[in-house]
Amino acid sequence: MAITVVGSVGLDSVETPFGAVSDALGGAVSYFALAAAHYDQVNVVAVVGDDFPADYRQQLDARRIRLEGMQTVAGKTFRWGGRYHLDMNARDTLFTDLGVFADFSPSIPQAYDGAGVVFLANIQPELQLDVLRQAGEGAKLRALDTMNLWIEIARDALTEVMRRVDVVIIAEEEARQYTGEASLRRAVRGILALGPKRLVVKQGSYGALLFDADGGYFAAPAYPLDEVRDPTGAGDSFAGGFLGYLAQRLSAGGELTANDYQRALVHGNIMGSFACEDFSVRRLLALTPDQINKRYQEFVSFTHFEGSWHNGENGNGR
Amino acid sequence: MAITVVGSVGLDSVETPFGAVSDALGGAVSYFALAAAHYDQVNVVAVVGDDFPADYRQQLDARRIRLEGMQTVAGKTFRWGGRYHLDMNARDTLFTDLGVFADFSPSIPQAYDGAGVVFLANIQPELQLDVLRQAGEGAKLRALDTMNLWIEIARDALTEVMRRVDVVIIAEEEARQYTGEASLRRAVRGILALGPKRLVVKQGSYGALLFDADGGYFAAPAYPLDEVRDPTGAGDSFAGGFLGYLAQRLSAGGELTANDYQRALVHGNIMGSFACEDFSVRRLLALTPDQINKRYQEFVSFTHFEGSWHNGENGNGR
Numbered sequence: 001m002a003i004t005v006v007g008s009v010g011l012d013s014v015e016t017p018f019g020a021v022s023d024a025l026g027g028a029v030s031y032f033a034l035a036a037a038h039y040d041q042v043n044v045v046a047v048v049g050d051d052f053p054a055d056y057r058q059q060l061d062a063r064r065i066r067l068e069g070m071q072t073v074a075g076k077t078f079r080w081g082g083r084y085h086l087d088m089n090a091r092d093t094l095f096t097d098l099g100v101f102a103d104f105s106p107s108i109p110q111a112y113d114g115a116g117v118v119f120l121a122n123i124q125p126e127l128q129l130d131v132l133r134q135a136g137e138g139a140k141l142r143a144l145d146t147m148n149l150w151i152e153i154a155r156d157a158l159t160e161v162m163r164r165v166d167v168v169i170i171a172e173e174e175a176r177q178y179t180g181e182a183s184l185r186r187a188v189r190g191i192l193a194l195g196p197k198r199l200v201v202k203q204g205s206y207g208a209l210l211f212d213a214d215g216g217y218f219a220a221p222a223y224p225l226d227e228v229r230d231p232t233g234a235g236d237s238f239a240g241g242f243l244g245y246l247a248q249r250l251s252a253g254g255e256l257t258a259n260d261y262q263r264a265l266v267h268g269n270i271m272g273s274f275a276c277e278d279f280s281v282r283r284l285l286a287l288t289p290d291q292i293n294k295r296y297q298e299f300v301s302f303t304h305f306e307g308s309w310h311n312g313e314n315g316n317g318r
Numbered sequence: 319m320a321i322t323v324v325g326s327v328g329l330d331s332v333e334t335p336f337g338a339v340s341d342a343l344g345g346a347v348s349y350f351a352l353a354a355a356h357y358d359q360v361n362v363v364a365v366v367g368d369d370f371p372a373d374y375r376q377q378l379d380a381r382r383i384r385l386e387g388m389q390t391v392a393g394k395t396f397r398w399g400g401r402y403h404l405d406m407n408a409r410d411t412l413f414t415d416l417g418v419f420a421d422f423s424p425s426i427p428q429a430y431d432g433a434g435v436v437f438l439a440n441i442q443p444e445l446q447l448d449v450l451r452q453a454g455e456g457a458k459l460r461a462l463d464t465m466n467l468w469i470e471i472a473r474d475a476l477t478e479v480m481r482r483v484d485v486v487i488i489a490e491e492e493a494r495q496y497t498g499e500a501s502l503r504r505a506v507r508g509i510l511a512l513g514p515k516r517l518v519v520k521q522g523s524y525g526a527l528l529f530d531a532d533g534g535y536f537a538a539p540a541y542p543l544d545e546v547r548d549p550t551g552a553g554d555s556f557a558g559g560f561l562g563y564l565a566q567r568l569s570a571g572g573e574l575t576a577n578d579y580q581r582a583l584v585h586g587n588i589m590g591s592f593a594c595e596d597f598s599v600r601r602l603l604a605l606t607p608d609q610i611n612k613r614y615q616e617f618v619s620f621t622h623f624e625g626s627w628h629n630g631e632n633g634n635g636r
Contacts, residue, residue: 219539
């Protein structure tokens with residue numbers, strides 16, 4: 001089932017202790033689409049300037065990714081520059097040039113008709129709302145990502161989007177920030193109370209948690225990488241693996257089960273881990289189905305254990 | 319199989335956003351022993367001053383904990399003061415008064431003869447070495463914990479202890495600090511290369527990882543608490559659950575399996591989570607076998623998923 005994704009396509013300049021790239025293909029949509037396309041069809045809604053390199057367009061276009069909704073307008077493509085330090089969980093933004101992204105007015109092309117899954121990547125909540133309206137009632141699954149900036153300056157609109165999606169995907173610190181709760185469990189209840197049926201909490205290099213409105217809970221630790229070369233886009237690739245897998249399940253027919261969501265969380269972690277192995281979207285471009293299968297099986301083996309145990313005969317006394 | 323633990327018993331003064339305690343029962347050994355005693359016999363090697371409250375001694379003594387090796391000497395008991403902020407993963411030390419702990423010379427009493435498991439809690443590596451020598455060749459399992467201070471000022475002695483134990487239990491940032499590796503996997507290989515057969519990496523509120531010398535890997539996410547009231551002692555309680563479970567398995571006869579270690583990691587997480595639910599050792603004192611069983615079963619349910627999936631039919635092309 002096709003996934004329509006709206007958000008940024010941009011040019012990233014990134015420095016990490018392992019190297020640097022300049023004007024590399026980036027933006028939430030690029031990572032998301034290249035991850036999700038390993039599972040199902042992706043329809044892009046985005047904007048780039050007339051300086052957007054033709055080979056980047058080709059890299060996207062060669063996959064199961066439709067680009068009719070990626071507008072090209074006169075001006076400069078969105079650019080972001082960042083630097084990571086030895087602890088790759090922290091980064092400094094060096095610059096943000098919005099370029100044509102400043103006036104982005106997303107429009108879902110007619111050709112995308114019937115998109116079953118909608119992913120609102122991290123953009124202004126007002127634009128996310130607009131896309132939800134365009135998608136209409138037909139969508140089978142709606143999910144959003146966001147960031148600290150929108151919690152600070154567009155809280156009401158963000159709340160409105162949260163009320164209208166099925167799944168909220170959010171970083172742990174943003175869940176706390178949005179709700180003002182130190183307890184993650186309380187933060188989770190606060191967000192689920194708005195209406196979404198499921199909440200995914202991203203924990204960076206530690207993995208992700210899945211909560212549902214009925215109190216269900218599932219944890220997927222991160223895949224342990226030998227080398228994190230560039231964590232940029234890991235969260236978007238996570239969302240791509242997560243929603244890509246769910247779209248694949250929806251394509252197979254029937255309703256999504258709790259088990260589908262659990263496996264989706266694992267696929268999210270897997271795609272996030274691949275994204276970190278090289279700069280820009282390189283690793284996602286080079287990825288094969290066999291490599292995905294292998295990492296999935298590894299994941300099963302390092303999280304499963306023979307659980308049966310009972311402490312009954314071992315009391316508290318001497 | 320009895321566990322001999324050496325380390326600090328002290329009086330903690332702790333402030334968190336949820337309250338405060340003054341001169342409460344603390345120290346690595348108190349948390350470790352009260353957690354491990356839920357699984358098997360614990361033999362304490364420690365020192366307290368003549369100001370150590372009789373009721374604290376009784377709280378320890380009422381469990382499967384032997385105190386012949388807890389010396390009482392003239393002077394003040396070790397005291398520590400700390401303050402936690404809204405992000406409970408960070409704390410400030412307000413004061414450390416070593417008191418009689420400054421001249422601690424650990425001695426394993428004759429009465430503890432035949433201890434099968436030895437846990438070297440976080441103390442000077444030289445003292446850890448001394449205890450290993452006293453324990454002799456008879457021990458079935460030797461494990462150590464440590465801290466950033468010893469990595470900085472007693473690195474060589476710490477390395478020597480690492481060479482002689484079966485299991486190293488260490489916080490993630492300390493594994494990186496000790497090896498100077500940004501990549502956790504490389505840090506793990508660096509420590510395992512010294513000789514220990516297994517390495518447990520503690521990740522605070524995110525859970526724990528288990529690595530073995532053959533490349534085996536297991537991840538246990540943290541149990542998600544509604545309220546973390548006081549994280550003090552969580553790492554020591556983790557070690558208590560981990561080694562307590564292994565001691566219980568050794569008591570049942572036979573050699574420890576990979577599966578035993580995996581379940582031990584889960585029991586470590588469980589005990590760490592209980593410790594955080596109240597100030598000082600209160601929660602460990604009040605804990606029942608049923609509560610441990612229930613949390614263990616919850617843990618199984620939120621980490622297990624039906625794994626079968628294969629991406630074979632879903633290629634990379636259109």
